[in-house]
Amino acid sequence: MKSATTHVLRGATTTPMPTPQALLEAPLARGADAEPLQRQLHQRLRHAILDGRLLPASRLPGSRSLAEALQISRNTVTAAYEQLAAEGFLQPDRQGTRVAAMHCPPAARGAQARPAIARRLAGMQAGTSRDDAAAALRPGVPALSHFPFAAWRQALDRASRAAGPAMLGYGDPLGEPGLRASIARHLAIARGVRCSAAQVVITEGAQEALALCVRLLADPGDTAWVEDPGYRGAKAALQAGDLRVVPQRVDDQGLVVTAHDWQARPPRLVYTTPSHQYPTGAVQTAARRLALIEAARRHRAWIIEDDYDSEFRHAGEPIGAMQGLVPQAPVLYVGTFSKTMFPALRLGFVVLPEALLPSVQAPLGEMLRGGHRPAQLALADFIESGQFSRHLGRMRRLYRERQQALRVALADGLRVPHAIEGGHSGLHLLVRLPPRHPDAAIVQAARRHGIGAQALSGFALQPLAQDNGLVLGYGNTASDLFAPLVRRLSQLARAADTGA
Numbered sequence: 001m002k003s004a005t006t007h008v009l010r011g012a013t014t015t016p017m018p019t020p021q022a023l024l025e026a027p028l029a030r031g032a033d034a035e036p037l038q039r040q041l042h043q044r045l046r047h048a049i050l051d052g053r054l055l056p057a058s059r060l061p062g063s064r065s066l067a068e069a070l071q072i073s074r075n076t077v078t079a080a081y082e083q084l085a086a087e088g089f090l091q092p093d094r095q096g097t098r099v100a101a102m103h104c105p106p107a108a109r110g111a112q113a114r115p116a117i118a119r120r121l122a123g124m125q126a127g128t129s130r131d132d133a134a135a136a137l138r139p140g141v142p143a144l145s146h147f148p149f150a151a152w153r154q155a156l157d158r159a160s161r162a163a164g165p166a167m168l169g170y171g172d173p174l175g176e177p178g179l180r181a182s183i184a185r186h187l188a189i190a191r192g193v194r195c196s197a198a199q200v201v202i203t204e205g206a207q208e209a210l211a212l213c214v215r216l217l218a219d220p221g222d223t224a225w226v227e228d229p230g231y232r233g234a235k236a237a238l239q240a241g242d243l244r245v246v247p248q249r250v251d252d253q254g255l256v257v258t259a260h261d262w263q264a265r266p267p268r269l270v271y272t273t274p275s276h277q278y279p280t281g282a283v284q285t286a287a288r289r290l291a292l293i294e295a296a297r298r299h300r301a302w303i304i305e306d307d308y309d310s311e312f313r314h315a316g317e318p319i320g321a322m323q324g325l326v327p328q329a330p331v332l333y334v335g336t337f338s339k340t341m342f343p344a345l346r347l348g349f350v351v352l353p354e355a356l357l358p359s360v361q362a363p364l365g366e367m368l369r370g371g372h373r374p375a376q377l378a379l380a381d382f383i384e385s386g387q388f389s390r391h392l393g394r395m396r397r398l399y400r401e402r403q404q405a406l407r408v409a410l411a412d413g414l415r416v417p418h419a420i421e422g423g424h425s426g427l428h429l430l431v432r433l434p435p436r437h438p439d440a441a442i443v444q445a446a447r448r449h450g451i452g453a454q455a456l457s458g459f460a461l462q463p464l465a466q467d468n469g470l471v472l473g474y475g476n477t478a479s480d481l482f483a484p485l486v487r488r489l490s491q492l493a494r495a496a497d498t499g500a
């Protein structure tokens with residue numbers, strides 16, 4: 001046996017031999033708070049093998065010489081070696097102890113190799129983080145401090161008591177039947193959706209509903225149209241399904257689609273937010289909706305209608321969902337409780353066309369596992385007891401007041417040319433700005449002041465000069481803060497003036 005430092009490291013013939021301390025990267029910790037020496041030694045050697053610093057077939061120092069070098073007892077070394085041998089990392093032989101023959105995947109070798117991910121995800125860029133819900137004017141966040149916590153807790157309690165331990169098992173993969181029925185009834189009344197409970201599939205928010213639509217109806221390489229500017233989450237879901245994502249412009253009447261588009265690049269899926277385009281706030285006209293349904297039928301395409309916030313209608317007549325406009329529309333209606341309840345609930349749904357049910361029932365049963373059962377049962381209780389409607393009514397009034405207050409603050413305090421768009425429903429307004437005030441620069445500077453406004457250009461796939469503006473959420477920001485926040489945004493917009 002050679003000295004304790006030989007035979008153990010990759011490239012041993014060309015690089016200087018590290019000492020056992022170098023092999024272990026740092027001296028073993030001592031003292032009352034330290035982990036037992038045997039455990040430390042075992043872990044260090046295990047890491048060295050997994051990191052590729054100790055290669056298969058390398059011979060380890062004898063227990064006596066390593067114990068001397070590390071100034072620990074020989075029993076400690078022997079015990080660590082024995083454990084590693086029992087785990088298959090080391091192999092004792094007649095000459096001593098070797099690293100066992102094994103293939104160490106590159107991912108186990110620390111930061112040396114950057115794992116390759118699927119090509120379809122490579123172009124995905126990080127959006128703004130969703131964990132800064134508290135940032136002022138952040139779009140898409142409901143009034144969290146106005147949520148009726150006590151009533152919700154009672155609903156959870158009632159649901160647990162009624163269902164008992166049975167609730168802890170797997171549920172119906174498509175969701176709790178009671179909740180699906182409550183949603184179907186609610187949608188018929190509130191949104192004019194034509195559906196039975198059997199068509200409703202409960203999902204983990206709208207995001208999973210979108211992913212489900214893709215998995216059920218599209219094959220890799222199929223074309224999907226998305227609104228431009230539009231919801232990034234939809235683009236991500238389509239892209240993750242390996243679809244060819246084609247942007248379609250929106251104007252003040254929502255998604256623009258021409259006969260030429262249908263000829264030139266017919267889609268399998270069309271993602272749209274007709275009742276309140278995200279983020280411009282445009283409402284799609286009935287004529288365009290009917291034309292879209294008609295063309296989708298002709299081309300055997302499916303429309304995904306994302307109706308994410310239209311329960312909060314503030315102006316004009318209620319606009320029914322596109323799904324209910326004509327019988328058997330080729331529409332998958334996606335909804336979420338992220339705005340009407342709270343985002344952390346992670347409950348949403350998709351209403352499938354009746355004609356699809358026979359073919360999707362088996363795959364859905366295989367793919368889904370249900371989930372969030374206590375929350376699903378409590379939500380059904382919350383809807384059936386009338387508390388959901390009361391909560392919606394209160395929030396509608398609150399958001400209407402907040403939007404009005406934001407409009408006043410903008411009229412008084414935003415000292416750059418601008419045009420306010422949207423606001424017929426939901427929780428945000430779009431403030432379009434001239435290109436000389438670049439939205440990305442304003443938003444970046446605003447973040448340092450705790451302002452979570454978003455840049456319109458960030459929602460565009462192929463941005464035009466006119467895609468410049470601020471998306472301002474008023475859902476989770478108190479009205480008395482609007483004046484100072486708008487004054488700050490005004491300063492930042494003026495500072496960002498390029499003069500161009």
Ligand SMILES: Cc1ncc(COP(=O)(O)O)c(C=O)c1O
Nearest residue numbers: 140205206207231278308336338
């Ligand atoms: C257009 C749109 N759809 C859906 C959602 C909700 O998604 P989820 O239910 O996954 O929270 C949002 C939230 O911001 C949205 O803006």
